[in-house]
Amino acid sequence: MNKMIPVGYTWLIKHYSLTLPKMSVEYYQGNHHSGIKTVEFGDSVRKLLPNRLKVEESPFEQLKLAIKYQGIRLQTLYVIFETMDPGILEDKISQTPTSKNARVIWFLYEWLLDKRLDLPDLTIGSYVDLFDSRYYFTRLNGTRCRRTRVVNNALGSREFCPTVRKTKDVKALCDIDVYELAYGKMQAFLEVDGLINANIVDRCINYLYTKESKTSSEIERERPDKQRLRRFNQTLKNAGMYHLSKQTLIHIQNQIVADNSKVEDYRTEEIYVGETKRFGSFMDEEIHFVGPKAVHVEGMMQGLLDTHNALMSDSDMPPLMHATVVSFGLVYIHPFDDGNGRTHRYLLHDVFKLRDKRHEFIIPISATILKNSKDYDTVLNVISHPLMLQLDYDLDEDNEFRIKIHNDLHYLYRYPDFTEHVKYIYDVMDRSTKFELLSEVVYLVTFDAIKRLLNENADIPENHLNNLVNILINNGGRISQKKRDYVLKYLDNQVLQMVEDKAVNLMDDLEKHSGVDIRTLELN
Structure with missing residues (x-):
């Protein structure tokens, strides 16, 4: 069984007796010899560092390890910095003031807490980025801090600064x-010959806003x-x-x-x-x-x-x-x-x-x-x-x-x-494009095509015409027995049979072309 000793942020949180949200991935020191091992630990994950990577049990060294392996976690760092003795940072940073780790920690302390450490400004050394753009989304041209020679490429400011990590999924x-x-899906469907009237796109857009x-x-x-x-x-x-x-x-x-x-x-x-x-x-x-x-x-x-x-x-x-x-x-x-x-x-x-x-x-x-x-x-x-x-x-x-x-x-x-x-x-x-957007387009195209079919074969008042279209769509292109008497006021049996057959074929074709099951759409 692997022996697990907390390191990084987990060590610091325990050392300062802090109450902070648990991280989804925590780091521990293992008793194995090579590589970082992953261990499932309940609903979280623990990463075990090999025992050859000995980490000094001091806040500063644990801070360096935390940032190296777990990244810059601003919420956690704010509470740690607020709790720890600034003299610890002043002593350690003054020993290696030009090292990248020291400068990043120095900058973060002064930036987050808006407090100045008792350290002289740096006068030598090239600038280093605060956030590593391989792992975080950053500003491309951050603000240079001449005191620490750190480029603040964070997305936000001290008052509000979100982070987005470049995980594999992201x-x-x-x-x-x-x-x-989305545009391609909509246009591909709307370009089917014979389906589109002049204002269909505008009507789709209007309805989507509504x-x-x-x-x-x-x-x-x-x-x-x-x-x-x-x-x-x-x-x-x-x-x-x-x-x-x-x-x-x-x-x-x-x-x-x-x-x-x-x-x-x-x-x-x-x-x-x-x-x-x-x-x-x-x-x-x-x-x-x-x-x-x-x-x-x-x-x-x-x-x-x-x-x-x-x-x-x-x-x-x-x-x-x-x-x-x-x-x-x-x-x-x-x-x-x-x-x-x-x-x-x-x-x-x-x-x-x-x-x-x-x-x-x-x-x-x-x-x-x-x-x-x-x-x-x-x-x-x-x-x-x-x-x-x-x-x-x-x-x-x-x-x-x-x-x-x-x-x-x-x-x-x-x-x-x-x-x-x-x-x-x-x-x-993605789901909105596949289901909501295309469904609305398909519904309007279906409505217009069936309405045009009815108009070509019967003289029906506009208010009843729209109602008949909805009845046909709602019942998969057919008129139910219950509503047949109402429909036959405007269509004779022969025309109704023809309209039903064409409506069913139309809906089958549209469903095949769009992938949308028109018969399950809610009428709007």
């Missing part, structure tokens, strides 16, 4: 052009009135038209929420997401997520906007990953009293379009999210679950269940790892 996504794939507006609200379990839906629909159509700023975000939020929830600034009180549970006469709140303290919101949101601006012009990050980072950043900061979820999903489209102007249509991701809500909750829990486990708070039942937060875990909100979120959004886009 690197495989880099070359996928989601919009090009669907996204409606389903984004349904995710929040809301039933907005027609005026609010129209406002949100128009807001989505304007995505990518404006520079992202605080005032733009406030304007977007005010278009999304009810009139009595409109705001002029970010929230100034604590906030949580939950639902009221009743147990007989007893009532309680089930809390799913608590936002960062209001005092941090302004700074974090400016950090989020700074991250966005940096990614617009200076990053190797693909547009959809950029959109993911910004949109999920907003949902965790939760800057508004209402509308955060819908603004978050709007930003996915907005930033995607800001980075890529080719977009003529919208991919209806909210419909996919709604149909697979457990997957959405799972990815949100990557950040929120460990946060909620550590958060100490009370609800004031006598004051509208207002929340009071006793411990400030701002670093868990400031420095999120969005690697899993990127994988999730690519999966959602």
